[in-house]
Amino acid sequence: MTRARGRMNNAFDPSDTERLDPQTRELVRERGERLGPAYRLFYTDPVHVVRGLGTRLWDADGNEYLDAYNNVVSVGHAHPRVVAAVTEQMSTLCTHTRYLHEDIVRYAGELLDSFGGEIGAGHAMFTCTGSEANDLALRIARYRTGRDGVIITDEAYHGNSAQTAEISASLGEHSPLGTWVRQVRVEHLAEDVRAAAADLHRHGNGVAAFIVDSAFSSDGIYTHDVGLGAAVEAVRDAGGLFIADEVQSGFGRLGDGLWGYARHGVDPDIVTLGKPMGNGFPVAGLAVRREVVADFGHDVRYFNTFGGNTVAIAVAQAVLDVIRDEQLVENSRRVGSELRAGLVALRERHPELLGEIRGSGLYVGVDTPDAAAIVNGLRARRVLISATGPAGNTLKIRPPLVFSADDVELILDALDAVLAQPND
Numbered sequence: 175m176t177r178a179r180g181r182m183n184n185a186f187d188p189s190d191t192e193r194l195d196p197q198t199r200e201l202v203r204e205r206g207e208r209l210g211p212a213y214r215l216f217y218t219d220p221v222h223v224v225r226g227l228g229t230r231l232w233d234a235d236g237n238e239y240l241d242a243y244n245n246v247v248s249v250g251h252a253h254p255r256v257v258a259a260v261t262e263q264m265s266t267l268c269t270h271t272r273y274l275h276e277d278i279v280r281y282a283g284e285l286l287d288s289f290g291g292e293i294g295a296g297h298a299m300f301t302c303t304g305s306e307a308n309d310l311a312l313r314i315a316r317y318r319t320g321r322d323g324v325i326i327t328d329e330a331y332h333g334n335s336a337q338t339a340e341i342s343a344s345l346g347e348h349s350p351l352g353t354w355v356r357q358v359r360v361e362h363l364a365e366d367v368r369a370a371a372a373d374l375h376r377h378g379n380g381v382a383a384f385i386v387d388s389a390f391s392s393d394g395i396y397t398h399d400v401g402l403g404a405a406v407e408a409v410r411d412a413g414g415l416f417i418a419d420e421v422q423s424g425f426g427r428l429g430d431g432l433w434g435y436a437r438h439g440v441d442p443d444i445v446t447l448g449k450p451m452g453n454g455f456p457v458a459g460l461a462v463r464r465e466v467v468a469d470f471g472h473d474v475r476y477f478n479t480f481g482g483n484t485v486a487i488a489v490a491q492a493v494l495d496v497i498r499d500e501q502l503v504e505n506s507r508r509v510g511s512e513l514r515a516g517l518v519a520l521r522e523r524h525p526e527l528l529g530e531i532r533g534s535g536l537y538v539g540v541d542t543p544d545a546a547a548i549v550n551g552l553r554a555r556r557v558l559i560s561a562t563g564p565a566g567n568t569l570k571i572r573p574p575l576v577f578s579a580d581d582v583e584l585i586l587d588a589l590d591a592v593l594a595q596p597n598d
Contacts, residue, residue, distance in 0.1 A: 186215035197234075198222060216560065217553045226251030229574050229581050231558070239556040240584050242573040245537075248425055248450030249496045250576040256453045259492035263485045271300070271482045278482055281491045285461065288432050288494075291441045292463045299467075300459040300482030304421035304448025305333030307458045308385065310476065311444045312337055314462060315383035315415045317470045322354040323374035325367055325384040325409065329392040329564055330357075332385060332419055341385065344392040354378055360393050364404035371412035381414030383444075388434030389423035394563035395532050395539030395570065397428055402438040415466065416440065421448035421458070422537075426497050426575055429507030429535025437534070450575075453493050457486035502575040506535035509577050514538060516586040524593040536577055540569040551592035557585050 188206055191199045202220065205213070221239065225232045228250040231239040241251070249256065271278065282298035301307045316322060324341050326332070331344040339345055340352035351357070356374060358366035371381045384405065390396040406416045423434030424447055435442055443466050448458035459481070470476075480486070497503065514531055517540055521528040527548075529541035542548060545561040548569060552559055562570040573581065 186218055186220050188215075190218070194219070216558075218550050219553060221553065221558070228252075229577055237556060239558055240581060240588075242557060242559045242571050242577070242581070242585050244558075244574060245422060245427065245572045246449045247454050248427070248575050249453050249493055249500070249502065250574045251454075253453060253492075253496060253576075255496055256455075256489060256492045259488045260455060260485060263488035266484075268483055268485045270477075270479055272477070275484055275487075277484065277491065278487045281487050281494070284491075284494060289445065289461055293442060293445055293461050296461055296463045297467055297471075298459060298461050299476060300457070300486070301478055302456045302458060302480050302486075303333070304419075304446065304458050305335045305338050306478070306481070307421070307446040307448055307460045308332045308338045308341075308417070308419060309335045311385070311417045311446050311460055311462075312341070312383060313474075314444065314467055314470045315417065317474065318415060318466050319380070319382045319413060321374075321378075321380040321382040321413065323371075323378050323381045323414070324352070324355050325370045325374075325381060325414075326351075326355060326357055327363075327386060327390060327393050328357045328359055329394070329562075330385070330387065331392040332387070332421075358405075360390055360396055360400050364401045364408055367405040368408045371408060371414065375412065381409060381412045383415045383417050384409040385417040385419055387419045387422060388438070389428065389533070389537055391422045391537075391570075392562055394541070394568045395537060397423075397434065397437055397532065397534040397537065399438065402435075403440050406440050406442075415443040417444045417446060418442035419446050421446060422572075425450040425493070426503035426506050427535055427537050427572075428533075429503065429510050431503060432497075451493065452486060452489045455486060455489040456480070457482075457490045497575065500576070503535075505577070506575050509579060509582060510535040510538065512579055513571070513577075513582045513585070516582060517589075520586060520590055520593065523590070527593050533571075536571075536573055536575060538569075538571040539563070540571070542567055542569055545569055548589070548592055551595075552585075552588055555588040555591060557588040559585075 222234045223231045224234050229241055231241050286294050326341050329344045331342045332338045339349050356370035374381050418435040426432050428434045443463050445461045451457050517531050532539045545567045549561050560570045562568050
């Protein structure tokens with residue numbers, strides 16, 4: 175089994191500032207001075223954003239960009255219903271879950287109803303970030319099973335807390351995995367999971383959980399059948415739980431329904447949620463089967479000062495309402511199909527530069543031998559995407575769910591221009 179290395183091939187090099195204009199150079203310098211070296215910037219030419227609306231961003235000079243990357247603002251930048259929900263609730267009450275509030279009960283009910291299966295009959299728990307949600311899921315799984323072992327995919331990313339960093343291979347060799355962690359390959363998923371479970375049984379105390387990003391985002395974006403059902407069966411045979419990480423793939427992203435794991439025909443023990451849940455407001459959480467959390471809830475309990483606060487729940491409710499009322503799951507399916515069809519046509523024109531196209535809905539990966547040049551070329555044309563995958567050579571296109579046919583045309587035209595002049 176391989177060990178992943180962290181990559182951010184399209185990142186800004188902080189030692190390369192001379193070519194920047196004086197104002198940008200000074201801001202980059204001050205940022206590095208105040209925030210330190212851990213904070214990375216996208217693109218070889220950083221973007222100084224000052225405003226956003228829908229699928230658009232504007233920089234400090236008034237230039238407009240197409241945002242085809244930000245999953246966090248899932249229903250679009252500055253959506254008026256989300257802004258109104260924040261404003262109204264913040265001006266009324268902001269407090270935590272130790273008091274009775276109808277809104278959190280209502281939201282939890284609607285959220286759970288969206289899952290169905292045993293998860294839908296379970297409980298919702300709330301955090302501030304996806305890292306916290308995955309951290310809590312691991313705590314629950316280890317308490318439920320009495321085991322420590324965790325199985326992840328080769329390039330997994332599940333967060334940046336101490337515990338989730340130890341299950342996030344994509345953070346690289348300087349962020350070591352836990353001794354109780356085993357990696358598996360997407361292309362040999364079930365086979366590798368069986369071997370990893372056996373190894374954890376021989377050299378540890380067994381498997382607590384198998385955690386998977388439902389879109390295999392850091393592994394290169396795989397939303398088709400990769401044998402996840404058989405892998406989950408193998409984990410359960412070994413006494414472990416299955417955690418579906420929907421922090422990137424959830425809330426309609428993949429176009430078939432709200433939840434990405436459903437594409438694989440599996441029923442998780444825990445589902446973790448994050449990024450798109452609050453459209454930029456820090457709200458996250460998980461759904462868990464009742465029996466899985468029963469002992470943990472009784473013996474350990476759980477409290478998070480800001481997780482599930484009244485403002486966070488108001489925002490999350492607004493996002494869920496917008497997704498439903500504006501039919502954004504259907505929009506993701508329809509516009510995503512147009513995007514992939516356009517990419518297939520571009521591949522016919524540039525077969526040496528575009529390879530396999532994967533994904534569903536508004537989450538698309540495109541293999542290419544030179545992702546960094548393409549990502550930065552698009553940035554120069556004011557279209558923003560990123561890259562992912564084992565070698566950082568998969569284009570990662572993940573726009574807000576309000577992406578339109580006109581937006582698709584814009585990104586395809588820009589990509590065609592970049593591919594026609596790859597060294598421009």
